Amino acid sequence: MDQVKQTPAKAISILRHAEKLFAHKGFEATSVREIAHAAKVNVAMISYYFGSKEKLLEKLFEKRMTSGLEFVQQIMESPELNEWQKMTVILRNYVNNIFHAQNFYLVMLSTQVTTKNKRILALLRRTRLNYIELFDLFALLGVEKRLFKYRPDPYLLQSTIIGSLYYALQMKPVFKDHSKNHQSLAEFDEEYFNKLFEYLKNILATLLGYEDN
Amino acid sequence: MDQVKQTPAKAISILRHAEKLFAHKGFEATSVREIAHAAKVNVAMISYYFGSKEKLLEKLFEKRMTSGLEFVQQIMESPELNEWQKMTVILRNYVNNIFHAQNFYLVMLSTQVTTKNKRILALLRRTRLNYIELFDLFALLGVEKRLFKYRPDPYLLQSTIIGSLYYALQMKPVFKDHSKNHQSLAEFDEEYFNKLFEYLKNILATLLGYEDN
DNA sequence: AAATAAATTAAACAACCGTTTGATATTTTT
DNA sequence: AAAAATATCAAACGGTTGTTTAATTTATTT
Numbered sequence: 001m002d003q004v005k006q007t008p009a010k011a012i013s014i015l016r017h018a019e020k021l022f023a024h025k026g027f028e029a030t031s032v033r034e035i036a037h038a039a040k041v042n043v044a045m046i047s048y049y050f051g052s053k054e055k056l057l058e059k060l061f062e063k064r065m066t067s068g069l070e071f072v073q074q075i076m077e078s079p080e081l082n083e084w085q086k087m088t089v090i091l092r093n094y095v096n097n098i099f100h101a102q103n104f105y106l107v108m109l110s111t112q113v114t115t116k117n118k119r120i121l122a123l124l125r126r127t128r129l130n131y132i133e134l135f136d137l138f139a140l141l142g143v144e145k146r147l148f149k150y151r152p153d154p155y156l157l158q159s160t161i162i163g164s165l166y167y168a169l170q171m172k173p174v175f176k177d178h179s180k181n182h183q184s185l186a187e188f189d190e191e192y193f194n195k196l197f198e199y200l201k202n203i204l205a206t207l208l209g210y211e212d213n
Numbered sequence: 214m215d216q217v218k219q220t221p222a223k224a225i226s227i228l229r230h231a232e233k234l235f236a237h238k239g240f241e242a243t244s245v246r247e248i249a250h251a252a253k254v255n256v257a258m259i260s261y262y263f264g265s266k267e268k269l270l271e272k273l274f275e276k277r278m279t280s281g282l283e284f285v286q287q288i289m290e291s292p293e294l295n296e297w298q299k300m301t302v303i304l305r306n307y308v309n310n311i312f313h314a315q316n317f318y319l320v321m322l323s324t325q326v327t328t329k330n331k332r333i334l335a336l337l338r339r340t341r342l343n344y345i346e347l348f349d350l351f352a353l354l355g356v357e358k359r360l361f362k363y364r365p366d367p368y369l370l371q372s373t374i375i376g377s378l379y380y381a382l383q384m385k386p387v388f389k390d391h392s393k394n395h396q397s398l399a400e401f402d403e404e405y406f407n408k409l410f411e412y413l414k415n416i417l418a419t420l421l422g423y424e425d426n
Numbered sequence: 427a428a429a430t431a432a433a434t435t436a437a438a439c440a441a442c443c444g445t446t447t448g449a450t451a452t453t454t455t456t
Numbered sequence: 457a458a459a460a461a462t463a464t465c466a467a468a469c470g471g472t473t474g475t476t477t478a479a480t481t482t483a484t485t486t
Binding site for chain 2 (some may be wrong): 024106134158166178199
């Protein structure tokens with residue numbers, strides 16, 4: 001009987017539908033009544049489970065952003081991988097996260113510029129700086145081992161990798177339409193993010209001066 | 214007396230203050246009363262000059278986005294410049310635009326994901342695809358002339374260049390703070406965007422396989 | 427100086443906002 | 457089966473939203 005009290009099904013449904021609506025309409029433009037209607041629950045249930053609309057957004061960020069950290073930690077402690085392998089595995093994981101939670105990353109894109117929420121801002125800041133310091137450490141160690149030739153500016157490196165990913169995500173519909181692609185959305189997505197990953201791996205290799213065997 | 218009827222000073226003031234507020238709070242989270250108060254005009258003046266809050270946003274996008282096109286056209290028709298020079302001049306101009314209108318580009322970042330406004334979406338789409346096709350044309354011509362070695366995927370190229378720029382813009386406060394920089398904001402900005410330009414020029418050269426003299 | 431046009435204002439409009447209430451139903455624990 | 461805790465709901469709360477109205481002031485044209 002001592003099971004951890006898990007999130008009720010309705011709360012999960014609210015979160016999922018809120019994420020979708022926030023992604024396509026924005027946080028402020030989405031009303032709690034819309035969320036409630038989409039999730040087929042009474043409006044009061046949002047306050048009941050989350051306290052407020054704002055805290056619902058916090059919950060969404062916390063749920064989506066804490067999961068990636070354990071993976072990175074795990075990779076960090078893998079002695080059988082060299083710095084290049086660690087970097088590419090983490091990048092692959094990041095691309096996969098975006099691929100599987102595209103709506104959340106759209107929420108992130110529109111929210112991070114304008115939100116005043118301290119918890120969300122702190123969470124974003126910490127996560128981003130973590131990745132920056134991590135990749136800089138890999139670059140440093142890799143250069144020491146003569147695996148890499150250069151140690152690029154960590155801020156610029158992050159801007160390129162993450163910036164390319166986010167921009168590619170938000171422009172996906174435009175690109176798909178313009179390239180006259182007639183695949184199904186699922187097929188297109190798969191190919192799109194795979195291509196993106198391979199491309200970013202190449203840029204990373206170039207910036208680090210990593211020579212592929 | 215046949216002067217072109219120019220935008221009244223108050224309308225300009227409204228636009229400027231709205232831009233600032235939209236940039237830091239988001240379009241939906243900014244009320245017309247806030248804008249009116251910041252611009253020191255009566256609320257009704259916004260409807261009077263622009264028709265609605267939505268059309269005010271449209272006006273902002275039109276004003277900020279149409280100015281860059283003439284410059285590009287001008288560069289296109291410069292026979293004394295080769296493809297590499299044209300690309301870097303246009304990139305430099307783009308970086309300068311962002312530098313001088315940072316607030317607008319923040320508005321763009323938070324708006325483009327969520328807006329349903331047809332005119333704004335069409336404007337964004339057209340401008341972006343213009344740049345993509347333009348750079349792809351330069352790449353193609355450059356390769357033909359043996360100026361470049363490669364003709365990269367135009368969507369990926371755009372994602373990297375513009376994505377890096379936008380990400381660097383929105384992360385600027387975090388980066389400035391984290392790098393413990395103690396310059397004035399103006400000095401820091403100048404250096405920040407210059408560094409960004411030189412860096413992106415290098416990436417562009419690498420992706421095109423352009424060998425410096 | 428009279429007439430016309432443009433600018434400005436406070437107040438009112440209806441619609442919607444996020445949140446709370448208090449009653450009722452359902453589930454879980456004793 | 458009684459008691460306690462949790463879940464659900466319609467309705468109401470006070471406040472804010474973007475926009476319009478109608479009256480008044482200011483500027484321009486005749």
